[in-house]
Amino acid sequence: MRKQKSSIDKVVKKESEASSFKTEMFTEAIVQNPVLVSTIGLCPVVAISTTLKSAILLSVITYLTMIFSQVLTASLLKKFPQWTRVALYTLCGMAIVAPYMLFMQKLFPEDMIALGIYLPLLTINPLITRQCERVAVKSTVKHAFVNAVSSASGYSAVLIMTGLVREIFGSGKIWGYNIFINHPATALTNPFGGFIIIGFMAVALRWYFKKIDPQYAEELAIHSRTSIKKSRYNKDKTSNEKIDENEPQRFEPNKEIEKDIDKKEEKPELEIKENQVVDQEPEIEKNQEISEKVAAENKKIEFTSQELEELMSKSLDDIINGTTNENQNDVDLGEEVPEK
Amino acid sequence: MQEIDVQKIRQENKQTRDYMIDMLIMLSATTIMAVFHYGIRSLIMVATSIATAVLCESSIDLLRKRNPHRIGDLSSIFTGAAIALMLPASAPIWLAPIGSVFAIAVAKLPFGNARTTPFVPAAAGFAFLTLSYRELVFTYPSVRADVKGLVTGQEGFVSGISVANMLSQKTSIGTGIINMMDLFVGKVPGPMGASCLFVMFGLFMYMLVRRSSEWITSAGFLAACSILAVVFPRVLTGRSISLVMELSSGVLFFSAIFFISDPITSPKSQMSRVIYGFAGGVLTMIFRYFGEFEEGVCFAILIMNALSSYFETLGEKINNRLNNKEYKPKDKKEKKQKKSKNEKDTPKDERGYSL
Numbered sequence: 001m002r003k004q005k006s007s008i009d010k011v012v013k014k015e016s017e018a019s020s021f022k023t024e025m026f027t028e029a030i031v032q033n034p035v036l037v038s039t040i041g042l043c044p045v046v047a048i049s050t051t052l053k054s055a056i057l058l059s060v061i062t063y064l065t066m067i068f069s070q071v072l073t074a075s076l077l078k079k080f081p082q083w084t085r086v087a088l089y090t091l092c093g094m095a096i097v098a099p100y101m102l103f104m105q106k107l108f109p110e111d112m113i114a115l116g117i118y119l120p121l122l123t124i125n126p127l128i129t130r131q132c133e134r135v136a137v138k139s140t141v142k143h144a145f146v147n148a149v150s151s152a153s154g155y156s157a158v159l160i161m162t163g164l165v166r167e168i169f170g171s172g173k174i175w176g177y178n179i180f181i182n183h184p185a186t187a188l189t190n191p192f193g194g195f196i197i198i199g200f201m202a203v204a205l206r207w208y209f210k211k212i213d214p215q216y217a218e219e220l221a222i223h224s225r226t227s228i229k230k231s232r233y234n235k236d237k238t239s240n241e242k243i244d245e246n247e248p249q250r251f252e253p254n255k256e257i258e259k260d261i262d263k264k265e266e267k268p269e270l271e272i273k274e275n276q277v278v279d280q281e282p283e284i285e286k287n288q289e290i291s292e293k294v295a296a297e298n299k300k301i302e303f304t305s306q307e308l309e310e311l312m313s314k315s316l317d318d319i320i321n322g323t324t325n326e327n328q329n330d331v332d333l334g335e336e337v338p339e340k
Numbered sequence: 341m342q343e344i345d346v347q348k349i350r351q352e353n354k355q356t357r358d359y360m361i362d363m364l365i366m367l368s369a370t371t372i373m374a375v376f377h378y379g380i381r382s383l384i385m386v387a388t389s390i391a392t393a394v395l396c397e398s399s400i401d402l403l404r405k406r407n408p409h410r411i412g413d414l415s416s417i418f419t420g421a422a423i424a425l426m427l428p429a430s431a432p433i434w435l436a437p438i439g440s441v442f443a444i445a446v447a448k449l450p451f452g453n454a455r456t457t458p459f460v461p462a463a464a465g466f467a468f469l470t471l472s473y474r475e476l477v478f479t480y481p482s483v484r485a486d487v488k489g490l491v492t493g494q495e496g497f498v499s500g501i502s503v504a505n506m507l508s509q510k511t512s513i514g515t516g517i518i519n520m521m522d523l524f525v526g527k528v529p530g531p532m533g534a535s536c537l538f539v540m541f542g543l544f545m546y547m548l549v550r551r552s553s554e555w556i557t558s559a560g561f562l563a564a565c566s567i568l569a570v571v572f573p574r575v576l577t578g579r580s581i582s583l584v585m586e587l588s589s590g591v592l593f594f595s596a597i598f599f600i601s602d603p604i605t606s607p608k609s610q611m612s613r614v615i616y617g618f619a620g621g622v623l624t625m626i627f628r629y630f631g632e633f634e635e636g637v638c639f640a641i642l643i644m645n646a647l648s649s650y651f652e653t654l655g656e657k658i659n660n661r662l663n664n665k666e667y668k669p670k671d672k673k674e675k676k677q678k679k680s681k682n683e684k685d686t687p688k689d690e691r692g693y694s695l
Binding site: 183184185186187188190196199203 | 446472476
């Protein structure tokens with residue numbers, strides 16, 4: 001499988017170098033949000049982010065541990081076998097968490113007591129091992145740093161929002177100061193209140209991508225493991241179908257990129273973007289045009305490059321798989337209606 | 341595309357509507373007793389909570405751009421009234437609306453409509469209120485002869501010790517209760533709609549006549565509660581008195597009639613319903629004996645709602661064992677086929693791991 005997909009990877013991964021910090025931030029923090037979409041690392045969010053202060057303390061340490069462990073894996077740990085790497089991630093976390101706890105106990109002694117066992121538990125946060133294994137092992141140091149910052153910011157945004165909502169309605173305070181709520185609902189400070197708030201936030205995010213910005217709905221659905229009819233969101237992009245159906249687009253840099261392809265693809269995207277701002281078109285149309293152009297360029301490259309045979313063989317396979325997949329999806333949707 | 345049976349949906353809606361009409365007739369009897377004991381203030385509380393429940397449901401429907409015809413189920417009216425009647429009469433007026441908003445916005449509408457909720461929304465709302473406003477929910481006013489009629493403020497009430505509080509402290513009968521007649525009539529401090537035993541027995545008999553299939557669960561529930569009350573009394577004076585006190589205290593009888601017999605959340609065959617109710621009774625008594633709160637009925641009902649499908653299969657197994665048949669689950673082959681299809685469909689990473 002890996003050998004077959006290598007040529008398309010090269011085409012796709014060209015976009016990763018053109019993609020700036022903003023797009024990485026958008027995909028990692030919002031479209032693939034670790035808590036709201038893929039539900040990773042729920043424990044500290046649900047249990048302990050009851051106030052704004054504790055949420056900020058937790059978010060600072062997630063930033064530190066994520067950046068440290070991912071940069072370290074990208075620089076040093078690439079050649080280790082997998083079973084040792086997973087143990088080393090927790091050691092990296094401990095190396096950050098232990099001095100942080102000693103330092104913060106002098107600044108905020110009461111809040112650190114309130115955090116309790118949940119702060120040292122962040123060393124075995126599954127978010128760290130997941131991001132390291134999926135991204136940092138394969139990528140360069142710079143990309144690992146960007147990815148760590150973006151995913152940690154997505155995690156900490158959810159932490160801070162739940163902490164703020166629970167502090168306002170659960171205990172009637174903001175940062176420890178009283179506001180005009182005489183009878184706060186203290187049930188929200190329990191873990192089930194955290195679950196309810198996270199659920200409503202996830203619904204709001206899903207609604208946004210379904211109704212207002214439908215471009216990323218498919219990717220969000222894939223990362224939240226829901227089976228969804230792909231053609232519903234992908235009717236307009238007829239040209240780009242073959243790449244879209246079979247694999248979720250993850251943009252990862254790869255060392256083995258041919259230089260010929262680089263020169264041809266670098267030019268048009270950024271220039272076109274700048275020119276289109278003058279016309280003041282809505283964003284969706286822009287994205288569609290860009291995707292069409294990229295697809296057109298991809299076709300050119302297919303014919304220019306020497307690997308045409310591989311692409312042909314793959315496309316046949318894709319056509320066979322794609323048709324069967326579509327039929328199965330139709331049947332599944334009919335059956336999955338909940339019965340009471 | 342799946343086809344929608346309009347006639348089937350209409351029949352189901354009509355079934356819920358008929359059930360809710362019966363429940364509302366039964367609730368009206370308890371509201372009359374509440375007005376008799378605590379004055380017009382109780383009626384105002386019930387009306388505000390009903391109004392907020394209906395407003396909440398219709399506004400959420402309008403936000404989702406749907407026709408708010410589902411209010412015709414009358415289920416939102418039932419939840420609002422039930423939450424208000426479980427509270428003490430001295431509670432502030434904003435307390436019941438908060439419970440009803442939680443019940444509808446969190447426990448009911450995210451799961452669909454009244455036919456598809458896995459939990460009884462009124463029980464969820466009352467559980468939320470007990471967890472968040474513990475002092476307001478469990479301080480009951482004493483019933484006085486001169487209060488009748490036109491007390492609308494919160495000042496006219498004097499706080500008294502409820503029966504559930506006496507039982508939880510494991511003391512013998514307090515000095516307040518001399519007549520057993522007061523317990524039966526409901527002159528004891530307690531929740532305003534649920535403390536009168538005579539009315540509750542009347543409603544129980546009404547249910548036997550009108551809704552015999554739903555009556556079985558509540559009968560099993562009450563049987564379990566009464567057996568445990570007789571066997572393990574929390575009162576020093578005697579077993580029969582402990583039975584009366586356990587049944588009359590708190591929201592036990594009320595929730596036995598209105599919540600655990602809910603045909604939507606409870607299992608469907610008769611045998612499984614009896615077992616379901618019995619297990620629910622045992623759970624509530626465990627919550628009462630060892631729990632943190634005076635009243636743990638709502639938590640027990642929520643747990644039982646979550647386990648109702650398990651009790652359905654258990655009831656079928658017992659039925660088949662009695663009839664000397666082997667238990668065969670119906671959809672085993674279909675489930676296997678579904679699983680295999682899903683495994684194929686899951687998208688995979690470049691390395692071959694499923695996302």
